[in-house]
Amino acid sequence: MAVFSMWVKRAPSRLLPCLSSLSYKQNGSSYKSNGFSSQRNGYDNKSSYDSGKYQRNGFGGQRSGGYGGQRNGFGNKGGWNDQNSLQTINWESKSLMPFEKNFYEPHPNVKKRSEYEVEQYRQSNEITIDGDAPSPIQNFDETNFPDYVMDQIKSQGYEKPTCIQAQGWPLALSGKNMVGIAQTGSGKTLAYILPAIVHINNQQPLSRGDGPIALVLAPTRELAQQIQQVANEFGHSTYVRNTCVFGGAPKGPQARDLERGVEIVIATPGRLIDFLEKGTTNLQRCTYLVLDEADRMLDMGFEPQIRKILGQIRPDRQTLMWSATWPKEVKRLAQDFLSDYVQINIGSLQLSANHNILQIVDVCGENEKEFKLNTLLQEIGDNVDRDSKVIIFVETKRKVEDITRTIRKFGWPAVCMHGDKSQQERDYVLRQFRNGKSTILVATDVAARGLDVDGIKFVINYDYPNSSEDYIHRIGRTGRSNTTGTSYAFFTPNNSKQAKDLVSVLKEANQVVNPKLEDMAKRSGGYGGGNNRWGGFRGSYRGGRDSQPKRMKW
Template structure:
């Protein structure tokens, strides 16, 4: 850094790091430093360039590297600058710029008065990347970057020099270190550069673009009455509401206001939100265009635009709406595009909307890869056996959160009705009203309905914690949808399990599915290999088919057959769990000494499966008498 650049940089970050008042009790050559953004005190040895929180004693041995379970305070990056600053200590000179903040360090979570405030739980260095060079960190996390003068990743939160209130929100949320996409995209975004980020779902993309957006709008300090500064476009209302929740959560301490605009809900409350003035708008393209046509919102101040799940938006046909919205936004802006895949359609719109972007890839963008932290079980079974096998899986794995994917809305409703009594299940798909969808997701999040039966409307974007199992009751219309379905579990470093029922009519996907399993180091069933070897793979399917486009099975005849035979079927119990009707479905795994009897209902061969069956329970079966919701 040149002398003039250092001077400008130091002036821009006035007060970032300064020397503490002289302390005669400090052994030489230790110095006291204060991080002015947080008020934290720590100690620095200029000869060894070691920093620590604990005050060194006169008889202290030579300093050792900090413990792995304790965050390290900011280390002065350029020793000569600090020595010069030390000569001006009494005048509190020696302020450091963020550019000079040392990488891979955490600032001290200890106040100057030595009263502990908050202390984050940090990953060990080998997990977070502390101590690794930029290239070693990128290799470890499969990060590749395309662009000129790409800055090094931020491998710890405080190396970002984010405002203290934002750092506090991140630590209090339980985050120990940035995810790879956050670590590499944050320093680029803070340089006001356009970004293309290609990373799988569950990789932390939302925080990856929200935090730089908060800093951007705080720096500009625009008048919210003139319109938002940050605009985030999302393909679905579920994803939009999740982004909005994260924006409210992490922007609260910074007093950042946010509105969420999506279809399927009344416009009135949304219009009132934007009329009050907001910093951030999260919207689906259709509803935003409706409000723009009403002249109730202006985008003249938007200078930070985010396209989240761009591939999904294009596949849903939103490209005309996106281009129409972009025309309302000034050309002098920062644009960030986040996508899970990198097909030619996304490349085209990226080339049109972004200016000299830096591309950040996590993993191989040209190869569809499943999350290796998800254990995948593919079972080749007849269609008519799927329902019974589903019940076996639910009982054998016990209480947990499950998503069960079906190919049609009708099947989704029928299977949810069938599972609701013994397990607690609800359905979500495109025909549900927004109020119904909100209630279903709320019941699923709080565990009231631990099984969510869904079409692909829930396959992308939903970020619900603690989903342990995903079950593909019907195989989707391609392996890309399969990868994104199972990606509902195993998120943010957690592990998960996926079960997939694979039938003869799915054989055209066998070859591609084998590749996915092999690429993720998963076991490949011999039956599936046989299907693939017989050339089961057929024509190329359309990606991201909406739930209304599935037409693999005609369930009408099956429903007619079911209605005609229902009376006789209900009198014949088909399935009884356990010996002598006893099963452990009580809370906490206790023995509730209950049994469930099911009449067969229609076979799954026709694809119906309404849940019509007789159910009987022993008096001891655990059940919440207050609301009628069964428990496991």
């Protein structure tokens, strides 16, 4: 059977043609989805913020008593016991030491460019600015990075800055608060890590008992660890220490790092609150704050934790918020915690997907999914390179386990990942998937972002997500770095409210629209020119309409 397979002014101090034509009847037991489920929400948080307007369409019905004290699906303790919760610091009563945060000096080439040239560059790269921002740099030579940073950039093989870096670096180094809206994989991590290093190296060294100078909050442990890899690559030569704190791993080593003192802390909200409540660390020295994938953190119900943490950080800090979408919840968070911020949008303002991905939507019934999945996997296994990797996205943890067992029963080498897996189990699963020993990964949305694995050729949405931006994040696991990929989605009548947005996404990417889907979109209220509600979902992997991969011959 086939297996598929400077700013710094001194030296540093530290993946078938449409299956909807097939009419199969499911003879075995089907998976009941009951909407978006009673016990777990789609993002695996048992303790999602379920107090009313933040409840997501009936998600998370088990823990509906406020903030919840149990652990969420990512191993982060909710920590909302009133007896242990942190008290917001009254900063007006504090005597705050002044600090410097503007380290940007434009390169002479940047200064020479006219406003027309700057605007032409921004328009050609779909960079939109809301606020007063410095002119973008266009190559690394214009960054005026010190030698120790430039050496690392060259050793990593970077040729030129991405759009978010070209505009984001001057803005971040100017010390201004900013919101960056760009798709996952567009270079955001480097856009804030390098300015963080510059910021840190221009502050007073840490003293015993001091907390970090820079804090990066991320929604999942996988993304946090990916951020740490970048911080390690560029922090080593600059003597900037970091640690990564997240749930699902022993607290001891993380606590020791915090107690010894580190300049950068990369954290998931729940575990960080654990350490703050215990006094293991504090955020009173934090002057550089990053909220990465803010939309994802809010979708996962982390807003109360984020607000709690921000109450521990001095208000005159520099704050950088990064997001792939711009829903009203993210906008409200920015208005509450970022005074006088500049917003950068990269890409089209229309909800859009990577044009290098062939998108196939199968309109079917819920009880047809299991048979269709097995048929689809058989087709893939018989016709595609055995080393090609596949991710199958489903909504709940229990269904992840059920589908994985079913796939293995049919002889496919599959592993699974969801929020109840320990860190050791997650690491093992990712190793098996990365090295190709298991070429099928069944996962919840825990793998929708922050997962960068080479060779993923197919993405299958067994359960269509609750929002089209999550769909785009899921399929974005393939077609990375200008490669091509194919995505499949099983779309049922239960998903009809998403039909309009999905049709817009497909048409924007010049994809063939299933007539059944188009009819469903019309019956659900019509469709039109894209979903702008998200105010800037980016398509920064924009390969152009001519780059759409050809359909495979089966």
